Amino acid sequence: MTHPLDTFFAPASIALIGASRDHEKIPGRLLAMLRKNDYPGKIYPVNPNYADIDGLTCYKSIAEIGVPIDLAVIMIPARAVLPALEQCAAAGVRNAVIISSGFAEEGGDSAAMQSAIAALARRTGMRISGPNAEGFFSQMQRVAATFSPAVDVKPGVVPLVATTKRIGIVAQSGGIGFAYYHRAKALGIAVSYVVSSGNESDLGAGEFLDYIVRDGSTDMILLFIEGIRDVDKFLVAARRAAEIRKPVIVTKVGRSGAGQRAAASHTASMAGWSAAYDAVFATYGFIVSNDLDEALTIAAVLTSNPLPKGDRVAVVTVSGGAGIWGTDAVALQGLQVPELSEPIQAEIKALMPSYGTARNPIDVTAQGVTSGGLQKSVDLLTVSDEIDAILVVLSLSSEVRKPFKEPELTPVLAAQHKPVVFYSYTVPSEFARRELAKSGVVVLSGLTHVGVAMRRLVDYAKFTLPSPAGDTRLPARDLSAHLLSPVLSEADSKALLRAAGIALPDEVLVQDKSELDAAIARVGFPLVMKIQSPDIAHKSEIGGVRVNITTKGEVFLAFEALLNNARKHRPEAKIQGVLVGPMAGKGIEIIVGTMTDQTFGPMVMVGLGGITTELFRDVVYRPAPVSAEEAGAMLAGLRAAPLLNGFRGAAKADVLALAQLIADISVLAARHAGEIAEIELNPVLVHPEGQGVTIVDALVVKLISP
Known part of the structure; x- marks a missing residue:
């Protein structure tokens, strides 16, 4: 893979501007981290106050070094950063990370300094991460360009590594990004990259995501964001990840906005602060998690298992109570725990004492560990057509006893027939973690998170990237004559929709x-x-x-x-x-609408309509435009979907006509994004199959330029 950021993540030379001999301070700690992680390239400390630092020649300025520099790490007071960057650009430095704080996060003149940094990046072509960044860590190239203690290397400590698949971490918060890494390391999940984007004067989360999506050494991605600034790059990366089936687990914070969206329609007023983000995540198959431990559990399950073919789970345990608890955990996530057939039950019963049970959950009892019943039950279930995934619930507190023998367990898991997830209801010992890691097992200790992770695995396995909106039935027309009034009534709105080619009574x-x-x-x-x-x-x-x-x-x-x-x-x-x-004939009341998000632009929405729209808030959003196929998937995602599909003997509704209307409205909104802020059709009456839909009421809201 070649990428414009290759020299950023794998620099052959690094200049540390503001380097220090004091390892207790960030500039000194960063140099120490580079050396402890065996950075293979050249390091050039820059500080006019020292002749040398830790045995390295220290330079008074970047210009004095006199050799090409791939990366400059800047750790000096905010006021000195811009002049230092100018010197870096003059010296031909290709990339920079600004650790220094005191820029846009402070406002005023400090924000102006950040704007000047962005302008310098555009003018010179130097790529800049930060300011207010925590740097990055390239595990593959041994580049610890960060002061985070998470990358510290303790003498004599052998890292725990359970997975061959690696995760890449992109975070707008350096603290959280390296917290992901710290927890992943404790679980034994291999990591390729950790990068924090800071204030994103130049390089943003979208461009970093693109690099890691393209990276061949990264198998899945953990993404932590507050808001996306480089939207186009982010969407390109998101689509590429979906196309190559590289999972992205995303946490979006800032969901509890301290205010309300000013909007004229229900469509926009119900959107909330993160509806557009969630719509984009759903479109590209991102796995959403709002909890740090949960996100790492999902990552652990994804990196150590194949995707399941269905949602049938077998729970295998050595404790009856723990097995029931495990069954509840997956069942509460909507997964099936089916009773096993008599033939497979008979095989499993032969492996356990008479007081065990083979129905599912399968309790091989504590004796099953020593007798081999636990291992053999897992062996049988991994090749059974009755089960799609296995949850092993057991105690791993022992410092000496192994519940599985590595030569027996390793080939079963390596065959990758189906997911096998291991949960310990006691605090797992370091001994158990390391022994099971030899077979590729990540030991998990949060049962609720395990249930969520198994659900997400099933959902991701079913995800398909929606087909593009493509051609529309709507002709391209100039609607400006219908947008002369500052506010449109229902009659005005319907006149505009008719002019656009939307069918109305x-x-x-x-x-x-x-x-x-x-x-x-x-x-x-x-x-x-x-x-x-x-x-x-x-x-x-x-x-x-x-x-x-x-x-x-x-x-x-x-x-x-x-x-x-x-x-x-x-x-x-x-x-x-x-x-x-x-007067329209009877039908199911649905709301169809669009709204304009400040980050992602036009969004299309569908939900349960009528006067109860805001009461139930049963809605699904997607970025506009959508195809009729994707609109159909939106409808299937509603809690009210059974009402459209012949609930309790009622006639099946004309879902195809409704899906086509949603697609047409989404195309209209996308095509006229510079003129129309919101569209709301509420209610749309969906008649029985073959009888179409009727738009009863409509509202179009003009986009008011700031």
Whole structure:
């Protein structure tokens, strides 16, 4: 693999600007970490106050070194950073990591200094990580360009390594990134890279993710983010990871925003602060975790196991109670723990005492450890077609006793027939961890996290990257004439949608009583009448809607009543008239909408609709545009999906027509992202299969330029 960041992650030479002899301080500690990890390249300390540091010649400036430098690590006061970077650029330094803090995180002049760093990177082509970064660690190239104590090397301590697959870690928080590494190391999970992106003046999490996705030595990725700045690079990397089936476990923090999104539609107001991120994660198959230990457990299971073919789990234990607990843990995640067939039960019973049980959970009892029943039961289950994954629940506290023999266990696990996950209900001993690591086992000690990890493994195995939106039925049209008013009413919104090619019922906007006869003749009975004003968003709340009108007399009375209610409750509102339309047939109420996210742009949403939309919040978001196929997958992800599929004997709804509408609306939103902020169709009535859908109400919100 060749990548523009190769010289960043595998530099042949490193200059330490602000290096120190004091190993208790960051500049001194960073030099010590490089040397303890046996960095193979050249190290050049730079500090005018020293002639040498730890046996290395110390230079007064970067220019004095006089040889090409791949990476400069900058550890000096914030005010001195920009001049140092200018000197680095003049000397031809290719990459820099700024450890120094005191930039955009402080605001004011400090933020301006960071902007100047970004400008320098653009002008010179030097790639810069930070400021306020904790550096990085390239395990493969032995580059510990960080002051984190997590990469410290203790004399005589042999690292615990259980996995041949490696994880790469990208974190916007250096502290959390190296915490992932520290915990991974304790579990025996091999690591390729750890990188913290800091304030991202130049290099961002998206570009680092792209490097690690492309890296052949990395099998899966742990990603910790607060917000993505280099969005285009991030999305390219996310798609590539999905295409090559490289799992990404992501934790997104900052989900509890201290405020509410200002939005005119339910679509946007329900989105929350992380809906767009979650939509992007779902699109590309990212595995979402909101807990550090849980994320590491998922990583452990992924790096030490193949993907399962289904969701049937066998729980094998030496303790009846622990086995039931393990069964509950996976069952609560929606996984099956099926009773085994009589033939396989008979084989397992022959391996255990009479007081054991082979039904599932399988309790081989404590005696099964010494008799070999535990090992042989696992052997049988790994080749059984009745089971897709195995959870082994046992005690691993002993400092001397082995529950498995390495020569027997290793080939079973190496065959990779199915996942075999090991959970210890006692605190696992170092002896047990190291002995099982020889067979490729990562010992886990959080049962709830184990259940989640096994669920995520099943879900990831089923993930497929959605097909692109492709061609749409909607013709490309100029809609600017429909966006002249600052705020659109329902009638205005529907006119725009019709112009865009979206099918809606035939309706008439009536401004005077004399126009009612013609409207009745055109629409027919039964009909619906609704007051129209760009100033009245929620018409039913002011008595602005009349439904199921069946006589001419009712039409004239309703017309007067609607106008009077509007004048009474909203005297300042600009009244456009009354919209007269046909009464829609029965159907399931669904909401379809779009909103514009500041980071990722247009999002499309579908959910359970009608007046209960915000009550149940049963919604799914995806980045727009989506194909009809992906829209169908969105519908399948709703808790209310059974309502569309013939719940309790009801007719199956026209899901294909609904999926096509979702796709069309998503294309419309993406195509006019510079003009339209939100679209909401609520409710959309989904009729029985083959009878299509009806858009009952619609709202389009213009994008207001800042």
